Amino acid sequence: MGCLVSRDLVMNNTLLKITDLNKSFGGVCATDNVNVEVERGEIHALIGPNGAGKTTLISQISGILQSDSGEIQFDGIPISHMKAPARSLMGIARSFQITSILREFTCQENVALAIQAHFGHSYNMWKPVSSEDKIQNRAVEVLESIGMGELRDTTSGDLAHGEQRQLELAIALAMDPKLLILDEPLAGMGRIDSVKIVNFLNGLKRKFTILVIEHDMDAVFTLADRISVMVYGRLIASGTPDEIRADAMVRSAYLGVD
């Protein structure tokens, strides 16, 4: 117990700390000496032109890609050597830019599978998952919270694009993560769906720590507490929305050109 208290005392407000992270593919430096800090409870947006290395960066955070050098600390623990499943169990959830759902499964099954992973082992070969009320109730709860309650029995592959994006978000949320990483949650969504999701994400503010990649600048400046800008693998600026808006380098490198 004493250990916990003392850890609380030293624990600062930083949830994710990335130090001098590098990753190259062949000769291309996709992540070039990146340093980022994500604080507890904030919505931190990662912006930058296509090919800037944003997705590569979050793939290294979630453990799908291994970094060449540098360190990632999560909740005060170095996680660079851990594989994706271990990081997930520590509380890092991510969604994908290209929808990554289990297309043969229903919405509820998709979400239930996300909950199940964080809910004891999965070597039980006898008891039907459908009879595990704790998992199923929670799955329905998550789906309803995102407005998909009525679609719970629909095979996810049959959903409309916007709905699949929503499900992608629901799956990440269902993991009840300490850090929620969203890779372009609005990608390919219509105006109405976009507004719905932005409002929904706004409602998550302070409840979750969120690191989000997004190209929709209106959404970014509405949601984000802080913004980091990446260009050609480098982090060129990090600050509040106002600071970023005022930053000359960002304007010339990204916002202006856009």
Next chain:
Amino acid sequence: MRVLNSLQNRRTILAILVIGTCALAPIAAGILDQPYYINLFSRLMIWAIAAISLNLILGYGGMISFGHSLYLGIGAYTVGIFAYYDIYNFYLQLVTAVAVAAFIALIFGGISLRTRGVYFIMITMALTQMVYFLSISIEEYGSDDGLIIYDRSDFGTDLISMDNPVQRYYLIFLVMIACLYFSHRLIRSRFGYVIRGTKSNETRMEVLGYSTFRYRLVCFILAGVMCALGGVLSANVEKFVSPDIMHWTRSGELIFMVVLGGMASILGPVTGALVFWLLSEFFSRITEHWHLIFGPFLILVVLLSPRGIDGLLSIKRSGNE
């Protein structure tokens, strides 16, 4: 809903037909005075058991093992080698077969599951061929002439005997039903969902927090053990075991049975085994070169209905899926 119901109905009808045929075969054989049919159906059900076990990794897990007949061989050779040393105790044979199959599957799975796609197919096949050639090279156990088993497994009781064809038949039948029921439970369980999810989208499963390699390996071992049960039974039907049982073409036939019956359907492998045998009987009566027709026919079936016979059931009457 009506479509769903009628699909459910068709599946039930097919299940009753297939299971009923297996359940009543010895009685029919008695009436027709064709005792030959009892052993024929025994063999069929052993194929079905092997195919059910393959379906776990192939159909539900997406692991295309081209070496699954290895585990039939392990089961059969365990009984054979024990018999060679005059040990006929069924329980000892069974436990040993299960242990050896699990161990080999652990090693071979541990190696092959690090690869994907074509590489996985090639490695599983290569590993099985390795054991196949090993069995040919050991003269002590008959090399390619095989091993004659002088006595069948002994249960240590008078209540049931492997030497009684009908009792033996219904034992195999029960094992097959048990395997079917186990698969049915398994795919709806936590474990089953993880295996099916991994087939569907492995990266997603990893990010959800599942160490997919471990689950796939456990599934691979499970399938190997189940298949070895078929091997133990096979040795008792044939009173003989030879390297042929694990030749790569046998593994290929198992894949065909699974695909023909319908991957990822519980009963599919049994239907597949039955239809596979019926077709080979039918074509071999037409011509000596029946493989020439059989091969293209199977390819045609797979092309027309990727989900096999089970897939045909879900096609609506109007013709569009």
